[in-house]
Amino acid sequence: xxAALGTTTSTKNGFDLGPAxxxxxxxxxxxxxxxxxxxSAEDFSPLEVAYDFGRVRREDIEAGxxxxxxxxxxxxxxxxxxxxxxxxxxxxxxxxxxxxAKALGLKNLWVKDDTGNPTHxxxxxxxxxxxxxxxxxxxxxxxxxxxxxxxxxxAAAAARAGWDSVVLIPSSLERAKVLTTAVYDGSLIAxxxxxxxxxxxxxxxxxxxxxxxxxxxxxxxYYSEGSKTLAYEVAExxxxxxxxxxxxxxASGSQLTKVDKGLRELGELGLVEASPYRIFGxxxxxxxxxxxxxxxxxxxxxxxxPDTIARSLAIGNPADGPYVLDVVNRTGGAIEDxxxxxxxxxxxxxxxxxxxxxxxxxxVTVATAKKLIEAGKLDPEAETVLLITGDGLKxxxxxxxxxxxxxxxxxxxxxxxxxxxx
Amino acid sequence: xxAALGTTTSTKNGFDLGPAxxxxxxxxxxxxxxxxxxxSAEDFSPLEVAYDFGRVRREDIEAGxxxxxxxxxxxxxxxxxxxxxxxxxxxxxxxxxxxxAKALGLKNLWVKDDTGNPTHxxxxxxxxxxxxxxxxxxxxxxxxxxxxxxxxxxAAAAARAGWDSVVLIPSSLERAKVLTTAVYDGSLIAxxxxxxxxxxxxxxxxxxxxxxxxxxxxxxxYYSEGSKTLAYEVAExxxxxxxxxxxxxxASGSQLTKVDKGLRELGELGLVEASPYRIFGxxxxxxxxxxxxxxxxxxxxxxxxPDTIARSLAIGNPADGPYVLDVVNRTGGAIEDxxxxxxxxxxxxxxxxxxxxxxxxxxVTVATAKKLIEAGKLDPEAETVLLITGDGLKxxxxxxxxxxxxxxxxxxxxxxxxxxxx
Numbered sequence: 001x002x003a004a005l006g007t008t009t010s011t012k013n014g015f016d017l018g019p020a021x022x023x024x025x026x027x028x029x030x031x032x033x034x035x036x037x038x039x040s041a042e043d044f045s046p047l048e049v050a051y052d053f054g055r056v057r058r059e060d061i062e063a064g065x066x067x068x069x070x071x072x073x074x075x076x077x078x079x080x081x082x083x084x085x086x087x088x089x090x091x092x093x094x095x096x097x098x099x100x101a102k103a104l105g106l107k108n109l110w111v112k113d114d115t116g117n118p119t120h121x122x123x124x125x126x127x128x129x130x131x132x133x134x135x136x137x138x139x140x141x142x143x144x145x146x147x148x149x150x151x152x153x154x155a156a157a158a159a160r161a162g163w164d165s166v167v168l169i170p171s172s173l174e175r176a177k178v179l180t181t182a183v184y185d186g187s188l189i190a191x192x193x194x195x196x197x198x199x200x201x202x203x204x205x206x207x208x209x210x211x212x213x214x215x216x217x218x219x220x221x222y223y224s225e226g227s228k229t230l231a232y233e234v235a236e237x238x239x240x241x242x243x244x245x246x247x248x249x250x251a252s253g254s255q256l257t258k259v260d261k262g263l264r265e266l267g268e269l270g271l272v273e274a275s276p277y278r279i280f281g282x283x284x285x286x287x288x289x290x291x292x293x294x295x296x297x298x299x300x301x302x303x304x305x306p307d308t309i310a311r312s313l314a315i316g317n318p319a320d321g322p323y324v325l326d327v328v329n330r331t332g333g334a335i336e337d338x339x340x341x342x343x344x345x346x347x348x349x350x351x352x353x354x355x356x357x358x359x360x361x362x363x364v365t366v367a368t369a370k371k372l373i374e375a376g377k378l379d380p381e382a383e384t385v386l387l388i389t390g391d392g393l394k395x396x397x398x399x400x401x402x403x404x405x406x407x408x409x410x411x412x413x414x415x416x417x418x419x420x421x422x
Numbered sequence: 423x424x425a426a427l428g429t430t431t432s433t434k435n436g437f438d439l440g441p442a443x444x445x446x447x448x449x450x451x452x453x454x455x456x457x458x459x460x461x462s463a464e465d466f467s468p469l470e471v472a473y474d475f476g477r478v479r480r481e482d483i484e485a486g487x488x489x490x491x492x493x494x495x496x497x498x499x500x501x502x503x504x505x506x507x508x509x510x511x512x513x514x515x516x517x518x519x520x521x522x523a524k525a526l527g528l529k530n531l532w533v534k535d536d537t538g539n540p541t542h543x544x545x546x547x548x549x550x551x552x553x554x555x556x557x558x559x560x561x562x563x564x565x566x567x568x569x570x571x572x573x574x575x576x577a578a579a580a581a582r583a584g585w586d587s588v589v590l591i592p593s594s595l596e597r598a599k600v601l602t603t604a605v606y607d608g609s610l611i612a613x614x615x616x617x618x619x620x621x622x623x624x625x626x627x628x629x630x631x632x633x634x635x636x637x638x639x640x641x642x643x644y645y646s647e648g649s650k651t652l653a654y655e656v657a658e659x660x661x662x663x664x665x666x667x668x669x670x671x672x673a674s675g676s677q678l679t680k681v682d683k684g685l686r687e688l689g690e691l692g693l694v695e696a697s698p699y700r701i702f703g704x705x706x707x708x709x710x711x712x713x714x715x716x717x718x719x720x721x722x723x724x725x726x727x728p729d730t731i732a733r734s735l736a737i738g739n740p741a742d743g744p745y746v747l748d749v750v751n752r753t754g755g756a757i758e759d760x761x762x763x764x765x766x767x768x769x770x771x772x773x774x775x776x777x778x779x780x781x782x783x784x785x786v787t788v789a790t791a792k793k794l795i796e797a798g799k800l801d802p803e804a805e806t807v808l809l810i811t812g813d814g815l816k817x818x819x820x821x822x823x824x825x826x827x828x829x830x831x832x833x834x835x836x837x838x839x840x841x842x843x844x
Contacts, residue, residue: 066488066513085520087777091488093510093540099584116538118515118777120815160777162521166842171830179818182825185774189841193833204835352607355509355540355582393542393815396601403604408593411615413626419611420588 015136020076023047036137038220047221049076056269066091068125068229076222077132085161086131089124090229092116094237099353104370108383112234113356120391123153126226127215131157133222134213141212145202147195148177149312149390155184168198227255231262234385240272244382247280247369249361250290251313253320256281260327279327281335282368284308288337290321299325309340309398310360334377342367357392437558442498445469458559460642469643471498478691488513490651498644499554507583508553511546512651514538516659521775526792530805534656535778542813545575548648549637553579555644556635563634567624569617570599571734571812577606590620649677653684656807662694666804669702669791671783672712673735675742678703682749701749703757704790706730710759712743721747731762731820732782756799764789779814
């Protein structure tokens with residue numbers, strides 16, 4: 001790890017992180033060499049990766065592997081990243097959703113189904129990028145605080161790479177999420193406290209363990225870039241074209257801002273025509289600080305105490321909240337929030353129209369799209385993409401008691417016939 | 423449905439099922455026109471699809487969609503199949519598994535990870551083909567008896583296509599499997615009986631409901647062809663090459679025989695060099711009728727009463743058992759079975775070495791591979807592919823109590839440090 005702590009005159013600091021050249025603070029644009037740091041010492045704002053892309057051609061991407069490493073020339077990862085053991089997420093389905101479109105009153109709808117990733121959520125994308133960058137920085141342990149999807153993705157990626165992992169979870173976490181993390185055999189530690197306690201512990205440990213990469217703490221600037229691949233894939237799958245409207249769930253807000261960043265990069269690089277697009281944000285009403293700020297026209301996001309079944313979105317103090325507001329306002333989008341009842345109806349609507357079973361976060365996205373259409377904010381004529389970022393198998397509690405067999409019958413054909421003719 | 427019941431002089435019977443030309447009985451080779459039938463009236467053996475492939479080129483396949491429809495010229499599906507609403511399974515990852523290889527003592531190992539399919543098992547492949555053929559035959563309802571993966575796949579595919587589904591399950595089925603089927607909003611009917619009762623009901627209903635396609639009953643010859651796509655993908659992903667050894671789980675035995683059929687077709691069509699390969703079968707000891715027959719050198723498979731945690735393989739009277747023995751003997755493979763304890767160890771071994779969390783059936787495959795290597799039956803020097811056909815999230819019970827947090831600690835860094843330094 002010592003290499004990462006030295007100072008050099010080169011902005012690239014001796015690391016091969018592909019096109020990444022330095023870190024820039026989001027508020028005042030202070031520049032600093034690439035390093036495992038996440039907050040600017042100058043203005044205390046988050047650090048973001050800046051690039052010198054050079055020339056990137058569609059053909060290079062199309063000739064690449066069928067996973068996110070096809071976009072390696074647009075990511076902060078080593079030039080030979082696809083040769084190093086890691087997970088290979090991405091290239092998930094973009095599904096033409098005519099039946100859902102009809103139910104929602106849209107003309108032209110697509111669903112980006114990220115449940116096909118290795119651990120069935122978009123977190124595999126960000127973790128794979130974090131792991132690739134962390135290795136280059138000399139880290140040896142992959143770590144995170146998490147309540148679910150991230151825990152799965154970190155434990156799985158570390159296992160695949162042959163690294164140790166340290167995953168901190170609240171001890172109250174549902175048994176299913178514990179099992180699906182523990183099976184990868186890293187160091188899973190349950191903490192008697194809530195997610196805030198776990199998160200605080202992670203920040204403390206990140207400061208003292210110099211060979212631990214906490215994916216969403218000390219290597220967060222690299223990690224978060226992984227979400228750009230959602231935008232790249234949507235554009236490539238549409239035939240190198242940007243959709244007019246995207247609906248994106250908001251937790252920390254990072255994903256939404258990175259989807260925007262990815263779309264802008266594609267236009268700037270001439271990989272697509274830089275056509276206008278609008279980005280819409282989706283929250284659960286039980287944790288809707290960004291939606292509340294948008295509604296009241298504020299540019300400051302007031303923290304809340306989450307209370308929603310959409311736990312993977314339940315971040316009461318979203319780090320990228322203000323930047324989400326910037327993106328949504330700049331692109332002419334909107335933000336809306338939906339009740340837990342609407343979330344469940346969103347899950348069920350997507351399942352019964354398109355055969356895609358999403359977790360609560362996807363229910364938030366579908367239900368928010370519905371609300372935005374009804375409010376006249378989403379244009380029903382415009383081509384629209386919904387980002388479905390996680391899997392229903394991980395949040396079965398949400399539909400427990402809501403769906404079930406139509407009937408339970410004795411084992412004879414008459415009984416089945418009677419049910420079907422009801 | 424009337425079209426399917428007419429008799430015509432054309433062997434194709436007026437249906438567009440692509441390269442499929444007729445049905446052939448497996449025992450005596452009696453030929454009959456394409457129709458939704460599954461048993462030969464001549465010799466009572468299963469019917470199988472026969473083709474006239476014409477010329478199929480790698481370029482045509484490579485230019486196709488990134489799902490099983492890229493192989494439409496090798497499947498009994500309409501020529502325009504990719505334009506008709508259906509699921510788009512396939513093109514799942516083929517993972518280079520160096521860490522698992524090392525643990526097993528192999529030189530050159532790949533894992534075909536079929537958990538990336540829409541409902542996270544290979545059943546999406548066979549159901550998509552069944553749906554495409556069923557539509558061509560004029561059916562309007564997709565149906566099945568099932569205890570899990572098939573139920574999910576049928577309910578999801580029907581939802582996506584806008585069809586009704588009728589899924590029959592034993593009422594004792596785990597709540598998680600019930601929920602993940604019911605969410606798609608078809609007609610899910612729980613039957614107070616075991617799987618044999620449910621299966622019998624399905625056969626009875628298939629005979630009287632002329633617009634119901636029971637995927638694994640009356641359209642079984644088409645359905646089962648979907649498993650060939652596993653072989654096609656493995657070969658294409660290896661750069662149009664056949665691996666020397668494949669390890670395949672055995673339930674009805676259909677998948678193993680279709681993987682063999684797919685590999686042979688590729689060689690016959692000149693899409694790959696027709697190099698020799700050996701196919702190995704994997705069963706759980708608690709339901710190992712085919713393994714038992716292989717061990718004793720019989721060509722008849724004696725039915726058993728299943729008792730294993732590998733429920734998706736728990737078919738006590740496997741329809742294709744004798745044909746599995748033929749394939750394994752012809753290719754020079756072997757069949758082995760493993761205890762439930764070994765199944766769990768197989769799940770955990772794959773998870774901790776490659777970050778892939780499989781269901782019990784995958785645990786059977788991994789554990790059987792281990793046993794075959796130790797017995798000197800799998801050649802450690804030969805390139806080997808393991809088929810991992812389902813997802814660990816669906817069989818969490820198997821690891822319940824076996825894996826968990828390393829410790830539960832109070833929310834302070836000292837407590838975490840103490841655990842990690844243990």
